[in-house]
Amino acid sequence: MLIQLKDIKKVYNQGKPNEFQAIRGVSMAFEPNRVSCIKGSSGSGKTTLLSMIGCLSRPTSGRIQLGEQVISSLPERFLTDVRRHTFGFIFQRFNLIPGLSVLENVMLPAYPLGLPYKKLVDAARRLLQQFNLASKADNPIEWLSGGESQRVAICRALINDPKILIADEPTANLDSKLSNEFMQLIAELRQSGRTVLLTSHDPEVFDSTVVDRVVEMRDGVVLADVG
Amino acid sequence: MLLFLRKQKYLIDYTLSSLLRRKGKSLGLLAVYTTIVFMLASVTLFTHALRKEAGLMLQASPEIIVQRMQAGRHAMIPADYLQRIGRLRGVMQKAGRLWGYYYDPIVKANYTIMTEGQSDTPLTEIVIGTGIARVQGLDVGDYLTLRSQSGEAFSFQISALLENDSELVSADLLLMSPKAFRRLFSIPEGFYTDLVLSVRNPREVNKVAEKLSQLLPDTRPILRDEVLRTYESVFSWRQGILFVLLLGSVLAFVIFAWDKASGLSAEERREIGILKAVGWETADVMRMKFWEGMVISLTAFLIGYLAAYGHVFFASASLFEPVLKGWSVLYPQFRLTPYVDGLQLATLFFFSVLPYIVATIIPIWRTSIADPDAVMR
Amino acid sequence: MLLNPAIMALVMVSAVICLMLLLASWFAVRVLSHWDINSGSERQLRLERRTYLISTLLVWAFSFQLMSLLLFIYNAESMSGQFVGAMCATGVLNVNAWGWPTLFLKMGVFFTGAVWLVLNYLDNQGHDYPLIRYKYWLILAILPLVAAELILQLLYFTNMDPAVITSCCGALFSSQSEGVAGEISGLPPAQMMPGFVLLGAAVILSGVWVAKRRQGGWLFALLGGAAFIVALMSVVSFISLYIYEHPHHHCPFCILKSGHDYIGYLLYLPLFAATALALSVGVISPWRKITSLTLAVDRIVPRLSWIAVVFFSLFYLVAAWSVWTSHLTMTGVWW
Numbered sequence: 001m002l003i004q005l006k007d008i009k010k011v012y013n014q015g016k017p018n019e020f021q022a023i024r025g026v027s028m029a030f031e032p033n034r035v036s037c038i039k040g041s042s043g044s045g046k047t048t049l050l051s052m053i054g055c056l057s058r059p060t061s062g063r064i065q066l067g068e069q070v071i072s073s074l075p076e077r078f079l080t081d082v083r084r085h086t087f088g089f090i091f092q093r094f095n096l097i098p099g100l101s102v103l104e105n106v107m108l109p110a111y112p113l114g115l116p117y118k119k120l121v122d123a124a125r126r127l128l129q130q131f132n133l134a135s136k137a138d139n140p141i142e143w144l145s146g147g148e149s150q151r152v153a154i155c156r157a158l159i160n161d162p163k164i165l166i167a168d169e170p171t172a173n174l175d176s177k178l179s180n181e182f183m184q185l186i187a188e189l190r191q192s193g194r195t196v197l198l199t200s201h202d203p204e205v206f207d208s209t210v211v212d213r214v215v216e217m218r219d220g221v222v223l224a225d226v227g
Numbered sequence: 228m229l230l231f232l233r234k235q236k237y238l239i240d241y242t243l244s245s246l247l248r249r250k251g252k253s254l255g256l257l258a259v260y261t262t263i264v265f266m267l268a269s270v271t272l273f274t275h276a277l278r279k280e281a282g283l284m285l286q287a288s289p290e291i292i293v294q295r296m297q298a299g300r301h302a303m304i305p306a307d308y309l310q311r312i313g314r315l316r317g318v319m320q321k322a323g324r325l326w327g328y329y330y331d332p333i334v335k336a337n338y339t340i341m342t343e344g345q346s347d348t349p350l351t352e353i354v355i356g357t358g359i360a361r362v363q364g365l366d367v368g369d370y371l372t373l374r375s376q377s378g379e380a381f382s383f384q385i386s387a388l389l390e391n392d393s394e395l396v397s398a399d400l401l402l403m404s405p406k407a408f409r410r411l412f413s414i415p416e417g418f419y420t421d422l423v424l425s426v427r428n429p430r431e432v433n434k435v436a437e438k439l440s441q442l443l444p445d446t447r448p449i450l451r452d453e454v455l456r457t458y459e460s461v462f463s464w465r466q467g468i469l470f471v472l473l474l475g476s477v478l479a480f481v482i483f484a485w486d487k488a489s490g491l492s493a494e495e496r497r498e499i500g501i502l503k504a505v506g507w508e509t510a511d512v513m514r515m516k517f518w519e520g521m522v523i524s525l526t527a528f529l530i531g532y533l534a535a536y537g538h539v540f541f542a543s544a545s546l547f548e549p550v551l552k553g554w555s556v557l558y559p560q561f562r563l564t565p566y567v568d569g570l571q572l573a574t575l576f577f578f579s580v581l582p583y584i585v586a587t588i589i590p591i592w593r594t595s596i597a598d599p600d601a602v603m604r
Numbered sequence: 605m606l607l608n609p610a611i612m613a614l615v616m617v618s619a620v621i622c623l624m625l626l627l628a629s630w631f632a633v634r635v636l637s638h639w640d641i642n643s644g645s646e647r648q649l650r651l652e653r654r655t656y657l658i659s660t661l662l663v664w665a666f667s668f669q670l671m672s673l674l675l676f677i678y679n680a681e682s683m684s685g686q687f688v689g690a691m692c693a694t695g696v697l698n699v700n701a702w703g704w705p706t707l708f709l710k711m712g713v714f715f716t717g718a719v720w721l722v723l724n725y726l727d728n729q730g731h732d733y734p735l736i737r738y739k740y741w742l743i744l745a746i747l748p749l750v751a752a753e754l755i756l757q758l759l760y761f762t763n764m765d766p767a768v769i770t771s772c773c774g775a776l777f778s779s780q781s782e783g784v785a786g787e788i789s790g791l792p793p794a795q796m797m798p799g800f801v802l803l804g805a806a807v808i809l810s811g812v813w814v815a816k817r818r819q820g821g822w823l824f825a826l827l828g829g830a831a832f833i834v835a836l837m838s839v840v841s842f843i844s845l846y847i848y849e850h851p852h853h854h855c856p857f858c859i860l861k862s863g864h865d866y867i868g869y870l871l872y873l874p875l876f877a878a879t880a881l882a883l884s885v886g887v888i889s890p891w892r893k894i895t896s897l898t899l900a901v902d903r904i905v906p907r908l909s910w911i912a913v914v915f916f917s918l919f920y921l922v923a924a925w926s927v928w929t930s931h932l933t934m935t936g937v938w939w
Contacts, residue, residue, distance in 0.1 A: 056600035078731045080508040099248040109505040115233035467607025577613035594654040
């Protein structure tokens with residue numbers, strides 16, 4: 001699914017003394033089935049951009065098109081609906097809910113969809129199997145190591161079978177060995193036909209052979225676009 | 228439809244597990260909530276049962292009581308008034324009654340003395356209520372001495388105790404023969420305390436009362452239906468007073484619930500943020516919170532109501548005893564007949580669950596509109 | 605009389621509903637004055653979030669309204685022991701001039717509330733909030749109704765005088781009495797019954813038609829409203845007679861009592877639900893012309909129509925059943 005951005009702007013605290021322009025007009029397109037990485041220092045606007053593409057927030061102005069659908073002016077209700085069926089998210093801090101089991105954490109995004117329970121559990125277990133976590137399915141999330149937590153987060157991102165995967169600073173909390181492993185998993189995901197969008201300021205990520213395209217941002221504008 | 232139900236099931240599952248994860252907070256809220264329901268339910272159940280009991284009691288009493296008034300005060304009524312009434316259409320039976328109160332200075336209590344039986348009932352036998360028996364430490368076969376109007380002491384042998392079932396009415400009751408009653412209180416033959424008339428057809432009661440006040444201008448007829456009506460309003464009024472008093476605690480509960488619902492811990496906030504980020508919509512979070520409220524409300528309502536039920540009907544409303552004891556030293560150890568009705572339940576619901584729901588609407592909404600991208604920042 | 609707990613509850617609920625509507629209206633006015641669906645500004649986002657609060661407030665307010673309607677009737681029923689001459693809710697409603705207006709207003713708010721909820725549901729299906737102006741203006745229109753109900757109800761309860769001898773159903777609903785109630789009671793069942801049956805058939809047929817063809821919603825609503833009124837008149841005119849098995853007892857409330865197996869609830873609940881749904885169908889079906897709502901209207905209208913048809917059928921079946929199984933025979937009298 002092609003993602004097109006046209007003159008995207010995002011302003012926080014509009015009209016107030018602390019008004020802040022996070023994105024100052026970005027136009028670009030992301031082709032399907034590729035791994036793209038947005039790099040830049042913190043405050044460069046890369047996370048904001050990603051959150052708008054991922055339907056987590058709406059641009060102040062500009063137009064975002066997902067395939068045929070314009071999503072930039074959809075109200076939250078419909079944005080969420082698009083998001084649930086299109087995007088999977090991996091966050092910098094894994095953002096798993098403590099106190100729930102691994103399995104429950106993976107199934108969480110699917111609850112509002114109301115799938116039959118058995119179907120949902122089967123899907124979750126299959127994913128955990130695929131990421132070598134089958135034996136830990138019923139453990140509380142607190143018992144897992146960093147790498148394992150990361151893989152649970154990936155499973156959770158994939159539970160609704162999204163076309164596009166969004167990962168925000170996915171390796172920030174991993175050592176270099178785990179980071180490498182993570183990039184291998186990303187390669188596999190692309191293999192399976194998915195589009196992947198990453199943000200990172202970790203060379204391990206944007207210099208990786210897995211990444212097809214690197215976009216560099218600073219102060220809310222695109223500086224360079226390679227690949 | 229099935230899809231909708233499954234969604235709700237997932238939300239309920241989630242909310243249950245989230246409540247269990249925060250046992251301390253949930254239990255605290257539950258305890259306060261349950262107490263509120265318990266207090267309100269105890270009051271309603273108790274006053275309702277009393278009202279019902281009083282109604283049942285009055286059901287057996289005669290339709291019309293005729294009292295003689297003298298200088299605005301109740302006076303003994305001459306027996307020949309019965310003749311003066313003569314034959315009134317619709318009056319099935321008429322009779323004179325003897326009854327009164329006796330103050331016992333030893334236990335500082337008032338006994339209600341009524342007469343029973345004909346003139347051949349043994350003079351020295353009495354039947355007493357369990358309340359008197361308890362206070363005086365008496366049993367069947369023992370003697371009870373009462374001082375008469377003229378200063379003489381009369382000893383009565385107790386032939387029986389009144390049954391427990393009706394203790395609310397009979398705790399302070401003392402039954403003796405009419406003759407003994409007249410001797411004790413120096414009431415001459417030919418006078419009664421009041422007259423009772425029974426009228427079969429309720430439509431005729433008012434007509435009969437009208438004729439009575441013409442026939443016997445120095446009397447006042449007391450109609451049973453009027454007494455019943457007064458009872459009804461007096462009891463609901465009493466209940467209302469108690470409710471007004473409890474309203475303060477309901478208000479405190481509302482503030483507590485508002486505070487609990489809006490004062491989320493950082494951890495809870497993060498959790499909502501994660502849910503929204505992974506694809507829950509504002510309405511989903513609100514629904515999840517709604518179920519949380521329902522689970523808590525239902526549990527509190529059920530526990531509180533059952534506890535109140537036990538308190539009123541099995542423990543004789545023992546928590547109210549100190550308040551109600553003011554009535555009389557002879558506090559009855561009664562068992563009320565359980566009585567539950569829909570209006571009561573609905574009223575209770577409006578005083579407990581509704582305030583909770585209203586109090587949590589805005590806090591829940593505030594929680595639920597968390598930015599989905601907050602966890603990325 | 606204000607110290608009766610059920611009355612306190614009713615007054616409190618009405619006050620709470622009124623407050624909730626006031627709050628919702630205030631937000632609604634703010635939303636209406638700054639609304640710009642094409643903007644992605646923070647203010648617009650805030651307003652969109654506020655719509656959730658308004659919806660929630662009103663969903664609860666109207667649910668409470670339904671409960672308060674039920675409690676109001678139930679309470680009137682149970683207070684009949686406290687007034688001279690009152691045998692059922694009719695007598696208690698007759699205690700002063702405010703009783704009946706309060707009841708009718710409660711019913712009115714119930715129906716408008718139900719319609720608003722359906723309208724709101726429909727609007728939430730359109731991605732550009734197409735009905736936001738209409739539905740929020742409607743809240744502002746409902747607010748005075750709710751306020752009036754609060755005041756009337758307060759007048760009703762504060763002016764209750766136990767000394768007044770009220771007239772109950774025997775007097776009010778008799779063909780000899782003056783006024784609307786008397787006229788309805790005096791309606792000849794020989795003419796009422798065919799009208800009742802014909803309108804019943806018409807409303808069910810039009811419901812099925814709307815459900816299948818997705819058009820003619822306004823006709824269904826119109827017939828539904830008419831069927832509702834005629835049904836209430838028929839209950840007074842002849843259905844109650846069959847339930848009481850008494851040729852002159854026309855009361856619409858005594859059928860709610862346990863002595864008649866609470867059959868009144870089985871009659872009224874489906875009737876009210878069906879009428880509310882039929883009215884809603886009438887209100888939402890014209891919005892099919894808005895592109896973002898076409899699909900939603902096509903999905904919701906048949907669904908609501910079917911449910912309304914089921915409820916109407918239930919009402920007519922219960923009514924027919926209670927006439928059928930009655931021991932009262934009026935054939936010689938009416939025909």
